[in-house]
Amino acid sequence: MKRFEDRTVIVTGGATGIGFATAKLFAAEGARVVIAGRNAANGAQAVERLKKIGGRPLFVRTDISNEDDVRRMIDAAVAHTGRIDVLVNNAAMFYESDFLNETTERWRAVFDTIVNGSYWCSKYVANAMIASSTHGAIVNVSSINGYRALNQSSHYNAAKGALDQLTRCTALELAMHGIRVNGVAPGFIETELSVVGGVNELETDWFKNYYVGMRKIPQARAGHVDEVAEVIAFLASDAASYIQGTTIPVDGGLSTTF
Numbered sequence: 001m002k003r004f005e006d007r008t009v010i011v012t013g014g015a016t017g018i019g020f021a022t023a024k025l026f027a028a029e030g031a032r033v034v035i036a037g038r039n040a041a042n043g044a045q046a047v048e049r050l051k052k053i054g055g056r057p058l059f060v061r062t063d064i065s066n067e068d069d070v071r072r073m074i075d076a077a078v079a080h081t082g083r084i085d086v087l088v089n090n091a092a093m094f095y096e097s098d099f100l101n102e103t104t105e106r107w108r109a110v111f112d113t114i115v116n117g118s119y120w121c122s123k124y125v126a127n128a129m130i131a132s133s134t135h136g137a138i139v140n141v142s143s144i145n146g147y148r149a150l151n152q153s154s155h156y157n158a159a160k161g162a163l164d165q166l167t168r169c170t171a172l173e174l175a176m177h178g179i180r181v182n183g184v185a186p187g188f189i190e191t192e193l194s195v196v197g198g199v200n201e202l203e204t205d206w207f208k209n210y211y212v213g214m215r216k217i218p219q220a221r222a223g224h225v226d227e228v229a230e231v232i233a234f235l236a237s238d239a240a241s242y243i244q245g246t247t248i249p250v251d252g253g254l255s256t257t258f
């Protein structure tokens, strides 16, 4: 029997990058995957690719920074599959900005997506799990930026720090319902998010010289999306049955040093 046979998994932002790698892995392991994302074209393409793997995939157009959208998405997931076993809070946005010139509007947009979006998804999914007596798992995709400061991204660093605390707090309150909550904290992973202001940061001299050449990343390379997806699936699986409220770095050793 496959690890996630007959289980339903929601992946927010699951049409691209780490989210899509995670959706593919869950589908290959027998899960019914529901992708919640903003971009209908990406969603349709992701579902077509998942269908080849199996598991009746569904895309629900959702802006997770909108509470009504989140509610509708979760109702649609329950209607499609009957229950929800796993939620992966993966959707996020990133841009570079100088703190002194940050705008309230953009700061709020980042918090509405990373913090409030994960809060709404977790709350409504946890209630659905409890209503169906499902002992499920929630995995929050954070970042090493949640506990290390990166220049020009206070909004993102602060939001990921809040997400880590949401992981701990929800792990504490939901344990009594048999729901486990954990997180992963990726370092540099090659995805769309590596392209900042039109430049792929992994192709820049500063990345190649400092992070790779000088082994600031001890493994001297960026990570692959599948290396993050594997840890997400592990945390969502029964093999992680006694792990509660922790966030695992997946960063080639980057956050162990300074």
Ligand SMILES: NC(=O)c1ccc[n+]([C@@H]2O[C@H](COP(=O)([O-])OP(=O)(O)OC[C@H]3O[C@@H](n4cnc5c(N)ncnc54)[C@H](O)[C@@H]3O)[C@@H](O)[C@H]2O)c1
Binding pocket: 012, 013, 014, 015, 016, 017, 018, 019, 036, 037, 038, 039, 062, 063, 064, 065, 089, 090, 091, 092, 093, 113, 117, 141, 142, 143, 144, 185, 186, 187, 188, 189, 190, 191, 192, 193, 194
């Ligand atoms: N790539 C990296 O180096 C890296 C490092 C650390 C953490 N992460 C985290 O990994 C996760 C996935 O990022 P990625 O690198 O795969 O990038 P990505 O841009 O491919 O994935 C983010 C996804 O979230 C979706 N999204 C954004 N805002 C949304 C909203 N309001 N509603 C619904 N969907 C929304 C995007 O459309 C996209 O599909 C994010 O949480 C990110 O912070 C990535």
